[in-house]
Amino acid sequence: MNKLPDLEAWAIFAAVAEQRSFSGGAAALGLSKATVSKAIARLEARLGQSLFHRTSRRLSLTEAAGPLAERARAMVAEAEAAEEAARDGATSPAGRIRVAAPMGFGVASVAPVLAGFLDAHPMVEIDLHLSDARTDIVAGGFDLALRIGEPPDSSLRVRRLCAVDFHIVASPLYLTRHGRPAHAAELARHRLLAYSNIPGPWRMRGSGGEEVVVPPVGPLLANSGDALLPALMAGLGIAQLPSFIVGPHLASGVLEAILPDWTPPPTALHLLTPPGTLRPARVEALIAWLAKHLRDSGAPFS
Template sequence: MRLPDLEAWAIFAAVVEHRSFSGAADAVGLSKATVSKAVARLEAHLGQSLFHRTSRRLALTEAGRPLADHARRILAEATAAEEAARDAASAFAGRIRLAAPMSFGVTSVAPLLAQFLADHPGIEIDLSLSDARVDIVAEGFDIALRIADLPDSSLRARRLCGIEVHIAASPAYLARHGTPRHPVELGEHRLLGYSNATGPWHFRGPGGAEASVRAVGPLTANSGDALVPALIAGLGIARLPGFIVGPHLASGELVAILPDWTPPPIGLHLLTPPSTLRPARVEALIAFLAANLRDPCAAVLLAVDVPRRANG
């Protein structure tokens, strides 16, 4: 039985991550020639090319694309195995790549990371903020926080807390256009859309009744925060999570409508790649985020004054 060339697989993963042979060579402390030979050795063993090479561009072949995920997992698990063998002091060192939604990342995650880094000075965190859904395996993230109703996947997911969603508008808009009492009436209004949540707005109401409406209006954005100024200016109605509109509901700049009709529940989830073998530093951050993002979701995200809801 011929053993796999684990060094070549790890070097292949480095070339994919750094998108060049020279970048990978610098990252792993080898010569460019050694990196090139390792990839060529792996290609010869597999009997297929892994990269398209030109003088200006390096791109994965159709065969190389799915193998890149295997290479990342091999490298990640080998790294985790080595770190698990070290003593606890040296294990809490190195870089963690974390992805989080933009607004929630700024308001709730970034302050926690400051505390975590103060407690673990040997750890570095690369925080990527985006409301777009990232492929955490393909893009090399150790952890991703995602606010959604998650579909089935091979990722490991832990639900940290629920997030309430509000249908909100300004008092001035409702004074001019009236307050909808049923979701179907939203079809007569200007609705501000969040482009990362496609499809109609769905609701569940009294007695299990269901309704839906398609958002049509003057503004669509891929950031919920970007909708707030137009919402306050009275340009329409929006469906947004409490951590974005909560302060504006509490101040009276906005009011929540349709109190008897609720959008489908969504939650804050912590996702990791499929492998259960992770570096100690990653396990430490997972435990920290899980402990600190459970209760704040109920207490901080939704500081909403219920009597401010519009009843007509």
Template sequence: MRLPDLEAWAIFASVVEHRSFSAAATAIGLSKATVSKAVSRLETQLGQSLFHRTSRRLALTEAGKPLAEHARRLLAEAHAAEEAARAGASSPAGRIRLAAPMSFGVTHLAPLLAEFLAAHPKVQIELHLSDAYVDIVAEGIDVALRIGVLADSSLRTRRLRDVTIHVVAASAYLAVHGMPAHPADLAGHVLLGYSYSNGPWRFTQPREDGTNEEVSVRTDGPLSANSGDALVPALIAGLGIAILPDFIVDAAIRAGTLVPILTDWTTIRPALHLLTPPSPLRPARVEALITFLAERLR
């Protein structure tokens, strides 16, 4: 049985990561000709082109896109295996690519990273903050924090804590428009939307007969944003009602600038999760960060 050309796969992964034959060659310490020959060799073995090449642009072919993910995994697992073998003799070192939601990342994660880096001076963290969905395997992310109800996947996940969702408005808004007593009342109110939420707001409440009353409310207000923090000034100014997580609105609720409403109804029940790629092999630096975040964020 012919063994796979692991060197060519690793070089292919590097070209994908650096989006250039020249940049990949520099990064891994090989000549551009060697890198090009390795990719050509792999294409010959696979019987298909992996890149569209022009003088100005290098792009994966449709056949190359899924193979790039396999190549990343092979290279990541090889690195992880080497680092795992050295872990007992060295402290965590190297770069970690970490992804997290924008608001939570700024307010809760960033202060913790300062503490982690002070304790691990040989580690570098590349932090990616976005509320958009991130394919952590395709993007080469080592660790991701995600808030929501997770769909089934091959990713390794760890539930860290529940996240409470509040329906909130300013007292000034409620004084003018009235306090909603039932989710159906929201149809007559100004509702501010979060761009990444899927579909209408959903509420449930148990009935005396043991069943649940369920209500859906569609939002169509004057403002929607892909960051929950961006809705808070409009809420405080009395422009409407929004649904936002505890880490965004708890301070405003404590200060009295926002008022929780419909508190006897349940909305979605998301949680904070820690995700990593499927491989059980992880570098010592990644294991150290996972342990640290799991302890601090519970």
């Protein structure tokens, strides 16, 4: 009969892999470094292979250990979720939640919503990572991520939260210097500032159903919409950006929406979580909170 899996060793391996340190993993788990070292040695002996490259200065995963670390994190998450489900809500949600979100949207819309959640759930801690890069939420050990645009084709669990409006905008200075396009096809003759998180050419549909595709050729390409704002306000081009970035500037008149009869393809905000059927109660509570408050919050999307 095969021995049962060494679940303790797998959990310790997950912590060391996340911290990239034996001492860091020990501190995260409240264990001694000796206990952690023995557990890793025990697991390596069972698997018949090394899990880490060890030098005097750094610790890194072996090639074979990368996928194993993801499975180990999934095991720990499933075990935590099972324990919380067994308690059946007898206690308030507690513990840390790691969240990834785009930079501009995170500052404008996510952070205010999280403040209310933390006030309502004082035993929960949130570790919020803001980046416009496409974060690997499984490898990064995130409990959930918010993304704008098409969800990835993967094993991740995806939930659509709400639509995100995009506007074609320019400054009055640019329009005075270069003229106001009357048709989407005229954008090909203008300087365009490109938001690389929405890759490919600009696609627009007119009110009569006509479709126009324009490659965004211009002086600036950035993976952050906020990084385009200085050049946009300085009159250096036209941009296609979400309302949570340009909304305040449209309201103040610093920027103007142009080509109102032409709309980009529908874009949505999605919530992504790692694969698996069980999630800790604290994560379920945050998902429900984000789904309600981001869906009901009209300002960032209108």
